[in-house]
Amino acid sequence: MNERVERLQKKMQEEGLGACVISDHSAVEYFIGRRFSCGERLIALIVTTEGLPKLVLNELFPLAPQTDFELVRYNDTEDGVQIVSRFLNGKVGIDKFWSAGFLIRLMALRPDLEMVDGNLVDRIRSVKDPVEQARMRQASLNNDKVMTRVRELIQTGKSEKQLEQEINAAFRELADSDPSFETIVAFAENCADPHAVPSDKILEEGMSVIVDMGCKFEGYCSDMTRTYFIGKNTMEDVYDTVLRANLAGIAAVKPGVRFCDIDRACRQVIEEAGYGSYFIHRTGHGIGLSVHEPFDVSAVDEIVVEEGMCFSIEPGIYLPGVGGVRIEDLVLVTKDGCEVLNHDPKDQPVL
Known part of the structure; x- marks a missing residue:
């Protein structure tokens, strides 16, 4: 059986x-x-x-x-x-x-x-066995590899659609995979839409860039978001706040806490910085064979975290008409904390 x-x-x-x-x-x-x-x-x-x-x-x-x-x-x-x-x-x-x-x-x-x-x-x-965990790790390592290429692909004069197509081609070349979901690429004020659809908008000096992407390894999904700035970072305070929220959420992950407690750890950082009303979505979601699986890392989910669960930590701040910042990593719950499956750096946002 x-x-x-x-x-x-x-x-x-x-x-x-x-x-x-x-x-x-x-x-x-x-x-x-x-x-x-x-x-x-x-x-x-x-x-x-x-x-x-x-x-x-x-x-x-x-x-x-x-x-x-x-x-x-x-x-x-x-x-x-x-x-x-x-x-x-x-x-x-x-x-x-x-x-x-x-x-x-x-x-x-x-x-x-x-x-x-x-x-x-x-x-x-929701609780991944050792084989599933190994596949999740490799999917995220492959995603890291492609994100390294993405930094090279982000160039002024390109449109959101063009960059999306180049990222999808990089997945096939470097990860032997199609995207695990529709790749999100957004520039400047379009970054204020968490689910932005790539458009013909052209990247110019001084703009921000959000890339939300993932691939698969033996059926298991990865998912990661990074925010970059072309030249001067005009949203340094916003970026710093989101990064601190991301790290606070990761630090809160361990068996026995509730998903709503992890959400609170992220949300509190953003609220204390004065951006609470601009964090307009849950902190994260489960992931595995599907890119979105139960359970939600949200204010209303009181499910208790168990060792072996895998989910995203992805706080964001979205300023209508201006832009936005989101930083997303996947975590795997361990005996006394968590393992961050993404290794792509988050402290180098200026390209």
């Missing part, structure tokens, strides 16, 4: 769940080592407290019979939800990514079931 499935089954028994319905493509991959992209068609990995998981999969997607899970086929003339319902009893944990259309149909078919949030899956995935 798959060790990850066994861990989930043990948690299910402790919580009194009869089954979990898993549909998120990365979660399915996590448990059975295979990824599917089924579009609007139903896919469901059903884990019960005993026995092999059952993968309910449309016949359109080829897959040979497996030994570590039972393959349950359906076609476009059959009701996949009805097939799923046959394997469920009692209290059922539902994947938060499962389509509402499927869930509402299941609720109508089986009003006897008690549907609950299937966050046990998130808890299992």
Whole structure:
């Protein structure tokens, strides 16, 4: 039996769940080592407290019979939800990514079931085993290597779109990977948008540059943000504040603290500097097979940090019409603190 499935089954028994319905493509991959992209068609990995998981999969997607899970086929003339319902009893944990259309149909078919949030899956995935940790380290080392190239690529006269394309090409050359998410490149006042989309804006002397980027290694994602200045740093105080917040957040990470405590450590630095209203997002997010995984490093997340968790620390200050600064690193929680997976320097922002 798959060790990850066994861990989930043990948690299910402790919580009194009869089954979990898993549909998120990365979660399915996590448990059975295979990824599917089924579009609007139903896919469901059903884990019960005993026995092999059952993968309910449309016949359109080829897959040979497996030994570590039972393959349950359906076609476009059959009701996949009805097939799923046959394997469920009692209290059922539902994947938060499962389509509402499927869930509402299941609720109508089986009003006897008690549907609950299937966050046990998130808890299992949030703690990385040694193999996952090694892949996360290598993904971040590859990201560091590409960021070194990025410093050379940042040149006046280039547009945000051009720099983005060059960064994506560097990932393929130096990391043998496509980006793990849409690369963010922003100049000057565009840096005030945390999710800026690269435009035709041209880089000029005196502007700031934000680069938020990541790649994959054997399926596992990296994610890092650096802020640079072309020539004179006109936002020295802002940069210093964000860097201190980033370091304060990293220093707060250890088993037993809550995610909201880490967020507070970052946010307090920014608030005391007078920029509190300009830190407009959470401090970080979990990461692994997906670039955004539970849990959030946020003011409202009281989940307790455990050894083996991996997440980002990425405080930022965003001044509308002026610009912004964000500094992001990934951390891996250790027995008594954390390991910072990014080694790219943060004390050399002026190019």
